[in-house]
Amino acid sequence: KAGVTQTPRYLIKTRGQQVTLSCSPISGHRSVSWYQQTPGQGLQFLFEYFSETQRNKGNFPGRFSGRQFSNSRSEMNVSTLELGDSALYLCASSPGSGISSGNTIYFGEGSWLTVV
């Protein structure tokens, strides 16, 4: 079974631009969550989607948004990029109705975003 797939793996953007990251969950998983990982803050929860609906959102500004499609694939978008948005963005998927039902989450290898 293929794991969680994230694209692109590496990208460089300039301040003020926007970026869209994509995530394909493990086949059959309907819950997708996103995390930002930086050396200073560690792993921080961005948002979680289940059946195309956002279930929870972390403490990030409105520039960070996401969506989930009917095939469970998910995208996250960051608008008006700032230098501090440079990070590893990790997507994770979970079976059933997600971690809220006692299921664990499985991470993709992440998208490395550098903002210059």
Next chain:
Amino acid sequence: EDKVVQSPLSLVVHEGDTVTLNCSYEVTNFRSLLWYKQEKKAPTFLFMLTSSGIEKKSGRLSSILDKKELFSILNITATQTGDSAVYLCAVYNTDKLIFGTGTRLQVFP
């Protein structure tokens, strides 16, 4: 504010040593605690703990949760160089996973 604290931040050992990694938490509406291993790629799942006092084992790794004292430990016996990684602890409440900053373990031959 919900928080998860891991200690030590960093650990250097020799192959064959036994290590204990600590994770303490202050989280409202605790549901479960998870351990992950992260090398230079995706965090990989190790354990999920929901009940106090029940040890989970996988090979040389084991973990236990104490919900009264609000902590968990991850033990690794007979360490190998392949155990070198960052070990992440995360607590799930009813909304989200809250991660600690991790313990970096380096195992030298």
